[in-house]
Amino acid sequence: MSKRLKKRLIRIVICLVAFIAAMVADRLIIKEEGGIPYYVMFAVIYIAIGYDVIKKAFTKLIHGKPMDENFLMVIASVGAFFISECDEAVAVMLFYQIGEWFQAYAVGRSRASIKDLMDIRPDYANLITDDGEKTVDPTEVSLGDIILIKPGEKVPLDGVIIDGNTTLDTMALTGESVPREALCGDRIISGCINLTNVVKVKVEKEFGDSTVAKILDLVENATAKKAKTENFITKFARYYTPVVVILALSVLLIPTLIFGGEFLTWLYRALSFLVISCPCALVISIPLGFFGGIGGAGKAGILVKGSSYLEMLADVDTVVMDKTGTLTKGVFDVNSIVAKRADEADRMLELAALAESYSSHPISLSLKKAYESKGELDKNRLGEVSEIAGKGVVAEVDGAKVYVGNAGLMELYEFKADMPEDEGQTICHVATENGYMGYILISDEVKPDAADCIRKLKDNGVNKIVMLTGDRENAAKRVAGQTGITEYYAGLLPGDKVDRVEDIMGGHTGDGKVAFVGDGINDAPVLARADVGIAMGGLGSDAAIEAADVVIMNDEPVKIALAMKIARKTKIIVKENIVFAIGIKVLILIFAALGFASMWAAVFADVGVAFLAILNSMRTLRIAKSDR
Amino acid sequence: MVKTFILEDLDCAHCAAKIEEEVGKLEGVLKSTCTFLTQKLTLEIDESKAGSITKDVKKVVKKFEPDVTVVEQ
Numbered sequence: 001m002s003k004r005l006k007k008r009l010i011r012i013v014i015c016l017v018a019f020i021a022a023m024v025a026d027r028l029i030i031k032e033e034g035g036i037p038y039y040v041m042f043a044v045i046y047i048a049i050g051y052d053v054i055k056k057a058f059t060k061l062i063h064g065k066p067m068d069e070n071f072l073m074v075i076a077s078v079g080a081f082f083i084s085e086c087d088e089a090v091a092v093m094l095f096y097q098i099g100e101w102f103q104a105y106a107v108g109r110s111r112a113s114i115k116d117l118m119d120i121r122p123d124y125a126n127l128i129t130d131d132g133e134k135t136v137d138p139t140e141v142s143l144g145d146i147i148l149i150k151p152g153e154k155v156p157l158d159g160v161i162i163d164g165n166t167t168l169d170t171m172a173l174t175g176e177s178v179p180r181e182a183l184c185g186d187r188i189i190s191g192c193i194n195l196t197n198v199v200k201v202k203v204e205k206e207f208g209d210s211t212v213a214k215i216l217d218l219v220e221n222a223t224a225k226k227a228k229t230e231n232f233i234t235k236f237a238r239y240y241t242p243v244v245v246i247l248a249l250s251v252l253l254i255p256t257l258i259f260g261g262e263f264l265t266w267l268y269r270a271l272s273f274l275v276i277s278c279p280c281a282l283v284i285s286i287p288l289g290f291f292g293g294i295g296g297a298g299k300a301g302i303l304v305k306g307s308s309y310l311e312m313l314a315d316v317d318t319v320v321m322d323k324t325g326t327l328t329k330g331v332f333d334v335n336s337i338v339a340k341r342a343d344e345a346d347r348m349l350e351l352a353a354l355a356e357s358y359s360s361h362p363i364s365l366s367l368k369k370a371y372e373s374k375g376e377l378d379k380n381r382l383g384e385v386s387e388i389a390g391k392g393v394v395a396e397v398d399g400a401k402v403y404v405g406n407a408g409l410m411e412l413y414e415f416k417a418d419m420p421e422d423e424g425q426t427i428c429h430v431a432t433e434n435g436y437m438g439y440i441l442i443s444d445e446v447k448p449d450a451a452d453c454i455r456k457l458k459d460n461g462v463n464k465i466v467m468l469t470g471d472r473e474n475a476a477k478r479v480a481g482q483t484g485i486t487e488y489y490a491g492l493l494p495g496d497k498v499d500r501v502e503d504i505m506g507g508h509t510g511d512g513k514v515a516f517v518g519d520g521i522n523d524a525p526v527l528a529r530a531d532v533g534i535a536m537g538g539l540g541s542d543a544a545i546e547a548a549d550v551v552i553m554n555d556e557p558v559k560i561a562l563a564m565k566i567a568r569k570t571k572i573i574v575k576e577n578i579v580f581a582i583g584i585k586v587l588i589l590i591f592a593a594l595g596f597a598s599m600w601a602a603v604f605a606d607v608g609v610a611f612l613a614i615l616n617s618m619r620t621l622r623i624a625k626s627d628r
Numbered sequence: 629m630v631k632t633f634i635l636e637d638l639d640c641a642h643c644a645a646k647i648e649e650e651v652g653k654l655e656g657v658l659k660s661t662c663t664f665l666t667q668k669l670t671l672e673i674d675e676s677k678a679g680s681i682t683k684d685v686k687k688v689v690k691k692f693e694p695d696v697t698v699v700e701q
Contacts, residue, residue, distance in 0.1 A: 004637070056694065063691040069642070104639050111665060226661075234645050284641035284664065291665045 002108065008101055012094070015049040019090055026087065042086035050077065050093040069096075069278040069606070076271040080599060083264045088599050092275065095600070099607020103284065106614040110288060110295075110621070120172045120191040120212055122156035128200070138190075139207045147201050149194045157190050157203045158210045164199035168192040173215070174554040175301030175624075191215065214545055218305060225306025226287075229574055233286050237279040244277035244589075251593055265595070272592040275602035281581040285613035286574055292620030293570030300624035301553040302563045309549040312532050313567035317512030319462050319560070320501055322526075323469035323479055323488075325519030326536050327453075327557060328444040332362045334370035335425060335445075338418070339438035346374065348430045348437050354382055355395035355404045363426060366442050388412065392428075403431040410436070424478030443478070449558040450483045456561035460568065466504060468497050497526045505530070517560055523547075534560060562624065569623045577613045584609050629678060633669040633685060635662070636697040643693050650688045656681065669698075 001009075022041045047054075050073075057070040073096050080089035125138045126148040133148055138156040141147060146162070149155055155168070167179040170192045179195055182188050188201060191212035207213055252270035255261035290307035297304050304310050324330050339345040353371035356364035357379055371377060383396030391412060392405015403413055410417035410429050415436040417429050425443040429436070454465060467488040469476050476490035489500055505514045516523070516530035519537055524547040527533030535548035537555035545551055552559045588605040591597035597605075638644060641664045648662035651669065656677030662669045673681055686698045 059694050060692070069640075107639065107665070234648075237642065237645060238649075278642070280640070280642055283645060287641070287664060 001105070005101070005104055005108065008097070008104075011049070012097055012101060015045055015094060015097075018045050018048070019087075019094055022090075023087060039086060042090050043081075046077065046081075046086075046090045046093060049090065049097055050074075053093065053096070069280065072274045072278060076275045076599065076602075079267060079271040083268055085268075085599075092599050092603055095603040096607060099603070099611055102611045103280075103607065103614060106611065106618065107284065107288070110292060110614075110618055120154070121216060122154040122190060122212060125156035126150070126153075138210075141203055141207065143203060143206060145203045147203060148198060149201055150198050151194055151196055153194050155188055155190045155192045155194060155201070156212075157201075157207055158188070158205040159201040159203045160187050161185060161199050162202050164197050166197040166199050167195045169195050170554075173211075173301065175299060175559075176554050211545075215303065218303060218545070225308045227290055227307035227311040229311060229571075229578075230287055230290065230307060233279075233282050233578070237283055240279050241277055244273065247589075248273035248277070268599070269592055269595055272597055272599055272602040273589060275599065276585055276588050276592060276605040278606045280606065281585075281610035281613045282578065284610060285577045285581070285617045288614060289570055289574040289577060289617040289620050292618055293566055293573075293623065296621045296624045297563060297566045300559065300562060300566075302559055302566070302624075303545075303551040303553065304563070304567075305549050305551075309532055310567050310570055312513050313515065313550065313564055314571040315511060315513045316515045316532060316564060316567075317462055317510070318464040318466070318504060318508060318514045319457055320466045320468060320504060320514065320516045320530065321485075321557075322497070322516075322518040322523055323467055323471060323476060324444060325555075326517050327450045327467065327479055327483055327485075328446050329555075330444060330519065332366035332426070332442050333445050334366055335441045335443050337438065337440050338420070340418075340436065344437055349374070349440065351397055351402045351432065351437075352404045352428065352430050352440060353377060354379075354397050355385070355393050355402045357382060358385060359387075359393070363428065363442055367428070367440070401433050403429075405429060422474045424472065424474035424476070443475070446479055446482045447555070447557055449556055453557035453561050454484045456558065457564065460561055460564045462564070464504075466500075468492055468500055470494070494523075494525075497523070498529055501526050501529055517557075519555075534563070536560075566620075566623045570620045573616055573620055577616055580616075581609050581613050629673060629675055631671045631673055631678075631681060632701040633671070633682075634699040634701060635667045635669055635689065635693075636699060638664065638667045638693060638696050640693065646692050647689055650692070651685055654681070654684050654688070 022045060025041065026038060053070045054074055057074040060071060073093060077089040077092045080092060122138050124135050125141050127134045127136045127141055128146045128148055141157055147156065147159070161182060161184050163184060165183045168182050168188060169179050170176050173189065173191050190210040248270045251273055252266050255266050256263050287307070290310055293310050294304045294307065321327060334349070337345045337349055339348050349367065349371050353367045354377060356367050357377055368377065381398050383399065385393055385395040387393050388405065388409060391409040392403065395402050395404070403409060403415065406427065406429065407417060407419065410431065413431070415431045417436055418439060420427060420439065425441045428440045428442055430440065431437055457465060465485055465487065467476065467480055467485045469488070469490050470492050471490060473490040476488050480486070480488045492500065501514070501516055508514060513531035515532040515534055516526050517534040517536060518527055519535065527535060527547040532550060533548040534550045534552065535545070536552050536557070550563055552563070585605050588597050588601055592602060644662045644664035647669065648660050651657060651662070651671065652660035656674040657671055658674065659672040660669070669685065671681065682700050689696050689698050
């Protein structure tokens with residue numbers, strides 16, 4: 001609680017006690033209605049609790065901008081004094097202040113919790129200079145400088161580890177609780193926390209371009225892109241207050257002037273009208289709801305660039321997904337080894353890995369990776385290597401020739417190779433001078449949570465899921481089958497993807513929105529074209545952060561479904577608030593006009609409703625948590 | 629150009645909306661966004677107004693929320 005808030009609370013408590021004492025005194029000691037002590041007593045408490053509201057109302061009156069809640073409260077309470085309801089006048093002001101205090105407290109709390117989410121800004125960097133280590137501001141470090149990061153410190157700038165191995169806590173960026181290993185030579189991202197060891201890092205990006213600065217900038221400006229609902233409420237408030245004021249005037253004038261109603265009774269009703277009229281509940285709680293949704297999503301490693309995107313995400317009913325890197329890992333893995341003689345499987349892998357050991361092709365890397373889990377590759381065993389473009393390699397291993405490649409290579413060297421059915425995997429045949437040995441199946445593995453993501457998307461009201469890929473038909477078919485996607489287009493060039501998405505958007509009817517999910521590296525035009533562009537694996541990819549509207553910081557597809565769930569729930573909570581706030585106000589307005597609602601009810605309709613709506617809005621912060 | 633102001637002690641959402649609207653009407657202001665929760669006023673303004681805008685903004689804010697302090701960022 002801030003000092004200012006604490007002072008206000010103390011003042012409210014003192015005035016509340018004084019008010020109760022005055023009420024008791026009034027009933028038990030004074031008893032006489034409308035006497036001077038009665039007026040003086042309540043007037044003193046009234047000024048003690050309301051002086052700042054009165055002052056504000058007057059300054060605004062002088063500036064010619066009187067139409068706000070302070071003014072309304074002053075008119076209403078002065079009016080109550082005028083009709084000798086002194087205790088009510090004080091009560092109105094007192095409850096108004098209590099309500100305002102709660103509002104300030106709730107808003108302060110949500111401001112603080114959102115600030116916590118953004119607690120990734122590094123305060124300093126340990127720069128290594130000729131005179132030793134120096135603590136500097138991250139903005140003073142330049143490209144190529146070497147910095148030292150100790151355990152427990154935040155990584156201040158993006159860079160590459162040049163000395164030491166460690167583990168990183170990426171929780172603040174990805175929502176991932178499992179620490180990530182970072183070895184010498186690995187790139188690391190600012191905003192992570194170094195957990196275990198001291199590492200030396202060569203800086204690759206200046207602070208302004210580093211991940212942490214980009215994310216902070218993005219989140220801080222997220223609320224500037226206002227949702228339609230927010231704009232609607234601002235407009236609504238603009239007309240609403242004057243309308244209620246006119247209504248209040250007619251409540252006072254029509255019955256008294258035309259029907260000869262009692263002036264004081266109708267004045268009281270008109271004043272209640274004014275108190276109810278403040279649109280605060282709506283004006284605060286709606287942006288707060290969106291803000292909470294964005295903040296909660298941020299904590300789960302989902303960056304939403306603005307409330308307008310959160311709102312659109314809630315309306316998504318069609319999701320178009322890229323295959324490689326989004327649904328699959330984008331890394332090739334050896335799936336199975338089919339050897340002519342079962343006992344030769346390991347030897348086949350060894351020969352293939354050796355033959356391909358100088359290549360950096362993804363297929364070669366997968367062979368090497370698969371072998372390295374079994375033993376060390378000794379490159380000295382490798383002799384001459386010749387690459388046959390588009391077919392494979394012929395290499396000398398231990399002095400004997402080894403042939404590793406596709407069916408074309410086998411044909412070229414007249415080996416009789418087995419031809420398995422094409423199930424969308426890459427087939428790598430292996431043969432030696434002694435004859436054909438068998439083949440190795442390699443494929444880009446589907447992410448473990450991809451199928452879960454598709455199922456959850458469907459549960460969340462997405463009725464059309466389409467996969468796009470530049471890969472072959474069979475590879476696409478395999479991934480579609482494994483994830484449960486029924487509609488896909490294969491063999492697309494990057495430009496074709498934009499056309500496809502446009503086709504889907506064009507053929508799309510109703511208010512539903514189309515989202516595109518890609519890994520952001522070469523999908524930027526499609527991400528921009530779709531209603532909502534979602535980039536996967538934003539950690540470390542600037543292109544993704546810039547092109548997309550929503551960024552999933554790690555590479556779990558299931559987060560797409562979570563993002564959608566947060567968006568939907570946020571929208572529901574915002575709607576609840578609109579219906580609740582307008583509903584209660586209209587109801588109490590009617591009661592007030594009929595004379596059933598006292599000034600107390602009016603105060604509740606103003607600050608009570610605002611407070612409840614704020615509490616409801618703050619639930620949005622916790623949607624992501626409840627999903628775990 | 630874009631200019632950002634922090635509105636310290638801004639605690640009335642309705643006033644934030646009013647400030648956004650009124651500042652938006654100032655000469656040389658192309659776009660005005662006031663975010664109640666971050667207490668930030670972000671303006672897109674004409675280069676020629678860069679010098680005088682702070683004074684104008686302070687005037688508007690004083691009118692609606694005399695308690696708020698405008699801090700230029």
